[in-house]
Amino acid sequence: MLLDGKKVSLEILDDVKERVSKMNVTPHLAVILVGDNPASEIYVRNKKLAAEKVGIMSSIIKLDANIKEEELLHKIKELNNNPNITGILVQLPLPGHIDKNKVITTISPKKDVDGFTPENVGKLSIGIEPYFYPATPQGIIMLLKKYNIKIEGADVVVIGRSTIVGKPMAQMFINNNATVTLCHSYTKDLEDKIKTADIVVSAVGKKIVRCKMVKKNSVIIDVGIFRDSNGKLTGDVDFDLVEPTVKYISPVPGGVGPMTIASLMYNASKVY
């Protein structure tokens, strides 16, 4: 069965829209875009369009690729102190001369709609409600819950340990009482680990999950998105062969991608 992220994301966006329409303050998301990475420009534009749809104001702040780190940090502090701005998002990746961690730690945790600041990440780990959960893992949990997939007690394998997906995904599954194995480039016998998993989340960016690896009736979440040799958008999972074996699978495109946007808009609608 297909985990229809497209459809579920529209339901969530409807909920967000209704919620925003009833708020006294209109949320206002500031998106910082440094340089002119074409992929980043598309992502930022999609976020702006989604915000418009749900009634969230947004401003894109385009900064030169050569901007000094100090200037960027200053800009973020300005937005932190601007009472009209309720959310701040810095589009990644950043140019090499800028320390990503410095940028992230400068964002006010109360405006950190990506959920990437140490305070929000730490609260997630401790089990204190953070101001924001990272968008992609939150979207995946939302998707699983919409389909009433049991997380509690499930054996979960998360492949990829990025701070954007893999690590917070593992935390969120643990907080939902799943048993989590976090795998990455140093993992041995990945196939054996996938084979025993009730739920697999793959966030690698290359074709890695093959049919023979997956357990019958398991749930497969594909976070990867890239173009194959024919230029076609594809994910980490060998979809056509895996699909008949498993119980649920998220497609690429139309799975985790739209859920991430909806989840981000849910975050952007929160005002602290």
Next chain:
Amino acid sequence: MLLDGKKVSLEILDDVKERVSKMNVTPHLAVILVGDNPASEIYVRNKKLAAEKVGIMSSIIKLDANIKEEELLHKIKELNNNPNITGILVQLPLPGHIDKNKVITTISPKKDVDGFTPENVGKLSIGIEPYFYPATPQGIIMLLKKYNIKIEGADVVVIGRSTIVGKPMAQMFINNNATVTLCHSYTKDLEDKIKTADIVVSAVGKKIVRCKMVKKNSVIIDVGIFRDSNGKLTGDVDFDLVEPTVKYISPVPGGVGPMTIASLMYNASKVY
């Protein structure tokens, strides 16, 4: 082979003592003890004794079991602002009417020698150097490294997901390139998981790791410490039967306990 935490802890304490003797400022640890839990009083006294041995000043601040939460938070803020105090530790558990998370989040991350504040926990997760790593997991990593036990690529099972041991332990293993499975009370087939692990860390507080579960030549770290029906101090691992099967095992007492104290003193010697 025995992982001699007692011996290694003395080496670490010697290093800390030498380091402290060369510092311009004498570190000063403030330990807050609320109420009169006998076990907590012993722990606090042992921390004070260890601090004395390595030349770290310490003050025990005893507060009444009925203290208002507000007053406790005020006391912590006072210590945060006191330039003579370089480290703050609140002995757990706290009385039921006090919100532990509020207490922890009030401690300044730069004085948080337990490494429990969201900022330090979040940095550990993100992979930014925190001011302090939690003492027990840090002590375990120190112990493994002293014995040149390979962590990179190892399959690690951590049993118990407390914020004091299990969760930060998992994070530290991931940052050291191990593949980590974090298990807890909802985990199914725990035995199968332990059976495939190269390194097992058990932090449960009851006899749970039996001989038939462990892999030959694996490494077993026992964090549990409690008294058996005969009043004898014991750990989570069925030591006598497990020991012949595995390559390394930490005893109880004399394993993780002294390493935790040494690791805490290492933290308390840091001044920000």
